[in-house]
Amino acid sequence: MTHETITRPEWSTVIDPVLQKELEQHVLVTSWDKLLGMVDTIYNWGRRSSLWPLGFGLACCAIEMICTASSRFDIARFGAEVFRGSPRQADLMIVSGTVTKTMMPIIARLYDQMPEPKYVIAMGACASGGGPFKEGYNVVSGVDKFLPVDVYIPGCPPTPQSLLNGLMVLQRKIDGEKIDIPLIGREGNTAWYRDDVEREIPVPVLGPDLIDLRTVELAAERTAMGLVEAREAGLDKPALIPAPTVEHAPPPETASARPARKLKHAVARPSLVWLGDERLAQLADDLNRTLGPGTAAIIQAGLLIPPQKLVPVAFYLRDKNPIRYDYLVTIQSVHYTDCIEVVYHLDSTGVPGSLIELRVRAAEAEGAGEVPSLYDVYRGADFQEREVFDMMGVRFEGHPNLKRILMWEGFAYHPLRKDYLEPYYEAPAKVFPSRVDDGLGHHFRAEELNPHGTNLKAPRNYQDWGKLSSLDDPKGRLLVPSGVQVEELATDQYVVSMGPQHPSTHGVFRLNLRVDGETIVGLQPVMGYMHRNHEKIGERNTFLMNFPFTDRLDYLTSMANNFGYALAVEQLLGDEARPPERAEYIRVIMAELTRIASHMWSIGFLLNDLGAFFTPALYAIEERELILDLFEWAAGSRMMCNYFRFGGVAFDLPPGWIERCRGIVNERIDRKIDELDRYLSGNEILLDRTKGVGILDREQAIQFSTSGPVLRASGVAYDIRRVAPYSIYDRFEFRIPTGTVGDVYDRYHVRLEEMRESVRILKQAVRDIPDGPILPRKKTYQIKVPAGEAYSRVENPKGELGYYVVADGSATAYRYHVRSPSFINLTALETMCLGHTIADVVGILGSLDIVLGEVDR
């Protein structure tokens, strides 16, 4: 045994090590370090056991974050269930989802507002490094570009278990912390309370792009040098195709003479169920006769209308045509070599299934295109026209509030134009060269490609660098609601900006409210905080690669999103991609299970918005979890199932799946729906809060192009499964529940009834599902889609989800647009809210059931 001696610098006494050990054992305080160690222990223990997260969710990961707080996972065990709405009271920021440029200034500000000691968890691939959306023009490549991150959690999205693990890792990190006490010269390893460490983050600015004020000089210098443009000069650019003309249509006999696989053009039809060739020709004749020759020409099953005739044609179709086209389904735009084409789809609620397509062409040059606005004919055109303006730069004459909607005022580009290249642009289509190893062992991060080293691109001639200020708000400044006069009392009105971080906006959604007392007299939704460039990325993806991205649109209903996309491409592929019988059944089962899961969520959170603190929501989530188990079992992932394929589904159902599904469908869900109904529907407070609130009458609902439960609650029995049946929905017996008044209660009740109908469909489907193949042929990984265009419509839980795909015969979509039900339903929000109070706005928004991933795409 060696006798080591310990010398103390102060008095140099030799202490017997045995005695030293004794002392340490029995006398607790032997040195400053020990004493402070105990202080550290207690202090750290307090913090680790009481991590209150900031209640803010960005995207898909936020749903898993909420699930972590639900009964099955229960983050409360760690004392971390106290989600605070105010950053002042939070200790932990869980960055749960894609950090967009529009959102980044707000995140930085929230971080600055949190008191020390504060921690950041980057939850999921997007928050950690941009994730699947990294190459998007509005996506920040990881929140650590701005904030100090303590724990990264991998996954897309991470499961609740991963989040719990991340929390435990953070707890371990806290355990190792020592505080800094300058008074006695003790150095810790924490950054708080130290003067020399700057923990405040300068809030980045939305200028021509997201500008980090810490590196603004460098950005200005590199932009002025034109480095980005110089890099782009050497890259392949996306090729433009000419707009279809009358003679462009393929002769039908060659199409049928050749084998189907060599078919170069898809059959021209806007949607699976539409007006039909003959009646369309007749409609064109009618239009030419009544509104003068040259009004309408048929191009690829759509009517080409000259811009100056658009408004009269729309009025004629709405008011005079035998089939009253009172419902504007969607507006989208395509950039061709010679024009920007704005495509309108119209349907009639009286004679459903008679969808037609209108095409209007505007000048191609950036900012030159002009089209008259349909705002006066269909109010539902409001946001959609703003979106086209934002993305393509086409101006809509007569639109009362033509502002950017997804990006911010001052953003330098119109990003969906084919000549706009993202900052991380590499090639027109995936797979990008930098992702291929080439056997050299080189991998590039996207940051290395951009001269700025970050997702930044500004026009070379941009001059106003000096004017950029953190206090400016280009996203919401111009969207302050005007408001109406209230005569009763001479009170001042004021503007409340609710969101984008707010407990009840269901994500990063912002409402600029003008209130008189608590009464709403004006409302402007501000969106785009979750705009992660789904459509631009969709044009780079091969058709098959795009499936997982559709999962992330409305991240509560990934299966149903897959369904719509599969239908759109199958429509182009024609007979070669006709799903076999078993696959059709599996698809319907998955879609209906999704509907139940989504409506469960929606009802639970509506109650939460009304103030029933999470209790109904958590019971609803329990049922959703059971459905997610089924998804995970079949597809491998709880939320992002990526399960559908063109012509079928990815995998057959595992053995035992159907039995379990039968059990849940036949024995459990029914009972639980009844339970919800019994406990909630009759509650007096619930009735008081929902009856007569947020009324949207029948005409308004149609005018605003709302869809799904919102439209049906207003008494319009318009359900795509019935009016334009897809897949095998025509075989099932089910009712279409409708409301009478169109208030919050009706929307709640329609959802409840729809779940019952879904259960009914499921019962039939699990009874009848046949055996057989799940794909028409063997799995393929590269498909060529014939040129053409297709619009598919599916009845998603939120409403009509539509995919508009223009294919040019290559492996990627030429144009890919999503008709998002949540986005269009929001058009009606102001009308529903006026005259109500702030508390009702929250409930009305909850009853619309929006999902920001889909609103902003």
Add this chain to the structure above:
Amino acid sequence: MAAIGILIKIFIVANVLMGAVAYLIWVERKIAAYAQDRIGPNRAGSEFGIPFGLLQPLADGAKMLLKEGVLPAYVNKPLYLIAPVIAIIAALLGFAVVPFGPVGPNQVMDFQIAPYVDIGILWVFAVGSLAVYAVILAGWSSNNKYSFIGGLRSSAQLISYEIPLGLSILGMVLITGSLDLNAIIRWQNEHHVWGVFVSPLGFIIFLVSAFAETNRLPFDLPESEQELVGGFHTEYSGMKFGMFFLGEYVHVITVSALTVILFGGGWDLWGLLPYLNYKDVGWIAAIAKLSVFSVKVAAVILFMMWIRWTLPRFRYDQLMDLAWKSLIPLALLNLFATAVVLQIVRG
């Protein structure tokens, strides 16, 4: 000597109260968890072998005390700083006249900080309504619109509900003929009948108003999280926020104690157990009465928590309607009916 005794009593009561509040938050979280089919906090303390997350309140407290106290630049500093102080002082002062055990010259000691106050009820209401200043000042001085709306809502709500709350107890006051809380308990004990049976309507009005007075669901409009983020305390961090929380829970305890005293017979148990008569003196009787009283108060608190995790919230105008159009007329009716009946019975 007596002064020192009172100081010691205050010290003990205040500390017990604070401890109770800390554990009420734990209980609330556990009840929330059970209401929602969860487990609730169970990790804090397991490091030291203490089960059920019993140390959770200590962890929260340790964290809050050592948290940075952010003082935003745009607030009105004096008012911003004084608001949480008022909240907790007003809540604690109200408890001064609450008898939590036997009080009287023959008893072993007076289980009340300020015994023999003839107007105990008035004191509780007078001091309790000071809490509204905390909320208004916090809301106004924060210079934040959510806080501001929260503060305004709160002032209107608290002022409105004072009236039915005050009127609802008048029935009991008429019946027992005293404003002294001890006398009210004694009356119930003498007759072995609780206030809830002699004045049921008054009890219901009192209970509803009490929920509103304590800002608990379904009346927690000033801080309604889903609408106003944090309401009046949106801008408060660290222990300043914690003080609002503590004040709120002390208020809950006070109101629950009042409910028990006025309508639940205080420590009376219909003579089912020995030692529970106002004539009984001695330590055993004192402890028995204290225990019965505490259990009853706990039951009322649990009931309030249970409601919170079950019901949705009223809208602001509905809340005012309820107060002015239903509760106040009912309370007046109750008062009138009680007076008439008393007149007839007593001749």
